[in-house]
Amino acid sequence: MTFSPRTLALATALSAALGMLGGCATTPSGPLAEINLVALNDLHGHLEADKFTYAGVGDTSQKTVHAGGIDTLAAALQAWRRDDRELLLVGAGDMIGASPALSAMWADEPTIGALDLLGLTVTSVGNHEFDQGRIELLRQQKGGCASPRPDKACKFDSRYDGAKFHYVAANVIDANSRRPLLPPYRILEAKGVKIAFIGAVLRDTAEVVASAGIAGLQFADEAESVNRLLPELRAQGVGVFVVLLHQGGRTASEFDKQYCNDLEGDLVPVVHRLDPAIRLVISGHSHKGYLCKVGDTLVTQAQMGGHMLSRIKLVVDRKTNALVDVSARNVVMEQGAYPADPRAVTYLAKVRAKGNAELAKPVARIATPAVTRERKGSDESALGNLVADATLFAARPFGAQVAFMNTGGIRANLETGSGNVVSKGQALAVLPFGNTLTVMNLTGAQLRVLLEQQWIGDKVETRGLLQVSEGFSYAYDLRRPAGQRVIEATLNGVPLDDNASYRVAANNFIAEGGDAFPMFAKGSNRAETGVRDIDSLTAYLVRREQDLKPAGQALEQPRIRRVQ
Template sequence: MRRLAAVLSLAFLASCSSLPTPPPTVPPPPPLEVQILAINDFHGNLEPPGLAYEGSKGKVPVGGAAYLATALREVRTPASITVAAGDLISASPLVSSLYYDEPTVRALSDSGLALAAVGNHEFDRGPAELKRMQAGGCREKQARETRQSCALEAFTGAGFQYLAANVLEGSNNLFPSTAIRDIGGVRIGFIGMTLKETGTLVSPDGVKGLAFLDEAGTANALVPYLKQNGAKAIVLLIHQGGATDGKFDDPSCPGLSGDIMPILAKLDPAIDLVVSGHTHQAYICQRPPNNGARRLLTSAGRYGALVTDIRLSFAPDGTLIDQRAEFVPVQGEPIDNARVQAPLNPAYRVFAADPGVASLVQRYKAAASVIADRPVGKLSAPLEKGSISGESQASEFIADGQLFVARNPAKGAADFGFMNNGGARTDLIPGPDGTVTYGQIFALQPFANNLVTISLTGAQVKAVLEQQFDSGTNTVARPNLIMPSANVRFSFDKSRPAGQRIVSILLDGRPIDPTRTYRVTVNNFLASGGDGFTALAAGTNPVDGGLDLDATEAYLKSSPPVPQKGRVIDLTPAGWTPPAS
């Protein structure tokens, strides 16, 4: 029996040893990762713009096309695309604007930009000029303009594709609505558009024949097309945005608000990522679930200061499973920190200048310096640009210059002038001896507008000022103030009903007469109803006063005073808050 048990035991062990070995566990394939590098609101800032951004690691000086090109190249992964959310050109410094922003288009093309939504400033010179930016070719020189096209080299057009889903020229889209790209084995759909109010932010002559459609409705209508064509994720590039109360890299996005919010609420849940712009703010925000969708919202500030490095992760079947993003500050060495007083920050990466883009910028800078460095006058103190909803010394100074020229009967016989805050683009900081250069006033007023002096009754003047709070995008919550020349004072109370918010208007210390006709000088953008000031379009007997920049230069030669604040007086009761929109 013992022998039999031993034999059976051996037989059992032998049979067990012949069982098949289970296959090894195969780990699931790793997620597929797609990188989207995003910028917005570059505005032709080829040179470092003198900005410092405050982050969790302190201040960091940022910007400059040559450093931006290196940053994009060095952080780019094999599965990557570079995109933009509008306003790449116009409202630009002289080194770009003097050449119709042709060097900016080339610099961004050479930096690998692939897709760009149009912004409102893309339309500053009209749709024909924007089409030239895309296709290339030289622009015929315009009378009385210092700008030059194809001055240093032939302009071959953008190496990136403009997208304009909500911009119609007649019954056709001005540019393609969408783009589909296969990136790292994943098909991504892109929609690009500007804000629907673009027609009120650009001179009406610059958008004649164009229609700007609702953003959310337009984007949602394109989702089925992108899905049918295999898009595993949909990205909206939109030139509209918001703001937060935190530092640029605060992931909690405290106080996130702005015109982008109602658009987000209406978007199809299939739109996974929104790359925004327009407000010049920097934020990366995970929005709460909306109809089952958790959506990432980003904006990279302005002037090429930051790059948003966005990563989308996909399961092997193409399902989007995660998205995240972080900012790459474009800190370069060397960099001009004179204005921002911020040394290089070792907590952030430092990028060398890209040789090709640096050479391009230097060529145009050298060519422009003959014009840019020419002294045009002196000032005893800096001019602050201020905010669009506050008093602006820079805009007041421009209004003074316009009146200085347009008082001449041959130039319009003006009684006073107005200047829109949005038209003054920078602070103006004179040199140590007070010298102001042509390049500085060009940066202050880069739009090449003409002065127009028109006839308005006192009642019409009041109607214009009421539109600071109630016209187009101008609201009591976010007024768009207009600055008067030195002989005008006006006061307002935002708590009063619409049409009654202007409390007083004084000309040379006396109330204006509602029935009297006055001669008022503005730029042609305002004269045609821009920035929501449509009441100005009712002006009669227009007289051309020449280029706005010529007026500022002429005024500077007269040793003018620096405006003192107090022309615009806010009488709104303390603690008043605007009604919810």
């Protein structure tokens, strides 16, 4: 990823070569500076390597390797920094949140410490950085132990000093002060060149985060928020702009194809509206690996969980302070590919030593080796049903008759160990958010509207249908007009009465209207139970074992039926 001094001196030849690489080079007028970036997105607290299956350009079959883990990332970065001590590691959000138990059990403080060890300099916030609300996000940035999660904060170490890296977000606005909640950008310098890293998160963050934690925050248009900063940055001598945007796209192209032109999704119109001076967007959110061009702008993403890193090269004309070209490649972080970094090995060993004893504690025996969240052509999964049943079980003391669960809140299959016994860590992997349960009243008519809201726009393709608890079932017909697709709905075999009131349970995220289910927010006689979803799940698993009816047995009848 470095040019020789002789090549750097040959400006014209280099410009031509870069034009072939990046597709749009500018003829330099002076000496060139080469700046190396490494980008990471959607780590989600994955401190350890796991299995990763992929196929790159020219691969005839898929490969499965162990990839990721902070020890693997640290080893690669250590090797690359030997070639360039000024290499900059940057991020595109969701570094924390929806994390495995090894991080989640300590409020993701081990992951923040790991990112500091890796030398992360700046990252945009992602929607998951807001999972626990603005107060917790600011604590994680600044430090301290005053947390909405006192059972987790400052339990990994007795003190927490905050992240050394910086969160940036140009489009997250405090409604009272009308000022950004976080710095909108950070200017870093490498090879004598100032580079502005501008952060933004998807403007629909409020739809995918519990509303109570983000009260008083507004999420503005991404492109407008970024573009208005450029005059201010130019006044500070900045001529190179990189956008760290937690919004994603999708493509049929391989993760390492240079450079795809078929990127689709919500990210694309945002990039089209960015100032033409912005030639690089480092993206996240969609958990895809790609290197694509949108107009003259290179857009990258490095999958998720630390399975990949994006290596990006900026070439800057020192005389004009202008970006001559940008190129990138995605590198799979296969375990063992680089000599170990002893600091990271020691750090990971510390985290494991503190966590494994607690996470290995048995919870209960279930009926199968694993209960999966895969829907396999159906609208419901075995694990979705199980979590909905656990929610109903915990909420019955509050009068609940039916419970709903969003598929996006279930982050992993329910795995077991010897004898089909679920451990605490395996249960936490399923429900890492620490949501609490809310119970409310909805009429039969409101429940029908709620079910119809599942097909608003195209969201059902990405979020799936709500998972429903035992005793509740319905049928739908997509050939019918929107708003009239639910053709029957019953509770314990009795059709819903539009005028009757039913007691409904859900996690606090969707209960506040999250995931674009506004009907939940209209529920009356609300009770905030204070019961955490993970506690409801483990209690339910224990009760089922005690009743000699271990959870995970196959259902006799589907709860959701599509009429063909």
